[in-house]
Amino acid sequence: MASMTRIIELSQLIATETAKVDSFLGSRNLPTPSLDEDALQTIPIPDELTDIKAARLAVIEACSELKDLMTGPKELLRFKWTDYASVKAVLRFKLDKSFGVGQSTSFEAMSEFSGLNVMNVRRIVRHAVINHHFFKEDTPGVITHSALTAALVGSESMRNSLIVELDEFWPAAVKMADAMEKGPNSEENNETVVTCWATILSIELLTSMSGLFSRQQQQQEHVRHLRGRAGPRRAVRALLSKDKTADGLLDNYPWADMTTMVDVGGSHGSVAISIAERFPNMRCYVQDLRDTVAEGAARLPAGLQDRVTFQEHDFFTEQTITADVYYFKSIFHNWADKYCIKILQKLVPALKKGARIIIHERILPGLESLTTADARRAINLDVGMLQLLNAQQR
The missing domain is CATH 3.40.50.150 (Vaccinia Virus protein VP39)
Known part of the structure; x- marks a missing residue:
């Protein structure tokens, strides 16, 4: 008998582990996951149900690997250079806030709200729908919220964090290699930031106690702009410290x-x-x-x-x-x-x-000891600290 191929192995694993999660949802009378505007924002699996948590992660990892295998190297090498352009535009022009959750709108109404012409609204929104599940267009020309845009409307902090990631972290990412070429193996907190940000934003940064976080006096308008969106320092801390503020600290120190x-x-x-x-x-x-x-x-x-x-x-x-x-x-x-x-x-x-x-601090373990999802998260955080601050997860 021929051995089972990897793609069949993955497909069977997905079916088996998905059934476990589905059974859990049914036993708790929870709705099946969806991206509708009234969907659960997360699957509420209790910490003690480690088998269900593991099943969910196994499905996520297997789906990712199966997608890559079925896509193939040639297509995987195609760079998605338009990937987040629409999301950034949606946030910049507040298209997600142009109508309420539970309501619908049109491209024309979004155009009037934003000041963009109808053609640009249509292409931005449809790019966001197709690529990122931002909004839904179940009926041509009729736009409703999806679970993602409904979440942004309902959480200013979530919206602010995403804006900072796209406006500050993303530009730094695409300039990381340039910064490394200019200052190989630099340990200076501001050299990466100056190269990545000042080139883009024409901002000169101080090499003071905050490096990344302080701006010269003439850039006070930019500072207020950043603070209004949670600011890069707060965003770094929020993004890289997802655990509750004092988890474990109160109970495990005298x-x-x-x-x-x-x-x-x-x-x-x-x-x-x-x-x-x-x-x-x-x-x-x-x-x-x-x-x-x-x-x-x-x-x-x-x-x-x-x-x-x-x-x-x-x-x-x-x-x-x-x-x-x-x-x-x-x-x-x-x-x-x-x-x-x-x-x-x-x-x-x-x-x-x-x-x-x-x-x-979070500790960076040997990646070989982690699941694919955890390894990806860990190395992404580590490279994120490199691109922003010439720093590291240790």
Whole structure:
């Protein structure tokens, strides 16, 4: 008997594992996955059902491999150079916001809303429908929302993150090789960004505490524009730190034995707030850029104002607070080794005997130990840090 071919093996695996997920959905009276505007945004599989989670991932991986095998090398080598052009245009001209979820619209109405002519609206929207499931056109000329555009309408943060990815990260990606050619093996935080962004946006970046994140005074309009869309720093942190803010941290460190902590680069203080809420013995300090800590302080619950303090601080300058714990979440992956060393050295003057440093980062494992989906996600994050910051996932 002839051995089973890989494509048949994959197709059978897809059928078997899909049936497991389908059975789970039926047992919970959950709707089957779809891309309709009222579809589930994610499949709500409980953490304890590891077999169902594994089945879902197996289907995703097998479908990806089967698609590539059936496509073939020649077609796979065709570069999709128009791929995200329509998505960027949809977001830039707010076409997703031109009508409500549950409603329908026309190319003419979208044209009037956006100021684009009907021909350009039609070609942009149809490109987005066909390539990315943005909108639906079940009846010619009648546009409704899909699950994806409905999600954007309902979540400003999701929309902002996607805009930053397309307007800031994508241009950096296509210039990464140019930056590497100009400065081979550079560890400078701003050299990749200057090459990738300044060429495109004509922005000169400071080599200050934030490199990527600070702009010269004459670029304040661009700064406000970025902040209005979540800003690159916040977006990097959100994209590369998908886990809940303090997952595992509250239950797996002896905070009850401590009295003070400093969250260095702590953004709006979600970690410090979580610690202060659970452990009344703790006094927490959040250090970050001026505007960020100002926003955090403005949002701080009144009941914590005596135990959570926001402070402007450049972590390349000497630490001014003596504490039991210094916490760094998703900080060091933004910097090459020599700068990580400098950040840690600046703690030394403030360190007391017994002080602890917690470094909370994702770790890049050997890719051979991962599933294809996890390996792809891991290496994408690593190359992402290279293209943006000459940094790395360690």
